[in-house]
Amino acid sequence: MKIICLIALITFFLTGCYYDKAELTYPANISATCDTTAVKYSVDILSIMSANCYSCHSGTAVSGGGIILDTYTGLKAYANNGQLLNSVLQNGNVPAMPLGNSMISSCDLNKIRAWINNGTPNN
Numbered sequence: 223m224k225i226i227c228l229i230a231l232i233t234f235f236l237t238g239c240y241y242d243k244a245e246l247t248y249p250a251n252i253s254a255t256c257d258t259t260a261v262k263y264s265v266d267i268l269s270i271m272s273a274n275c276y277s278c279h280s281g282t283a284v285s286g287g288g289i290i291l292d293t294y295t296g297l298k299a300y301a302n303n304g305q306l307l308n309s310v311l312q313n314g315n316v317p318a319m320p321l322g323n324s325m326i327s328s329c330d331l332n333k334i335r336a337w338i339n340n341g342t343p344n345n
């Protein structure tokens with residue numbers, strides 16, 4: 223009986239409590255910062271749009287209400303009139319996008335906002 227209690231006690235102390243620092247144990251889980259200081263259309267915005275919008279809003283898509291966003295000129299028009307940002311913010315001013323999906327990440331939202339605030343450069 224004493225051996226069983228001793229084994230249970232040792233097992234408890236070895237596995238019962240564990241303290242670690244997440245940033246040391248799980249470095250990949252550290253929340254990355256979202257750099258919006260140098261947002262580029264050709265890198266950041268195209269990537270976001272391709273991942274979230276082009277399945278419906280490209281020249282070859284049959285859905286999307288005729289809104290084509292896979293060209294700089296097409297996207298710039300919707301960025302400048304406020305529809306792009308309002309739709310991805312899903313604020314109720316225009317239809318929420320991506321349709322039927324969750325809101326895009328806050329980092330992607332911030333990149334779109336930064337690109338618009340910088341004058342929608344074609345860079």
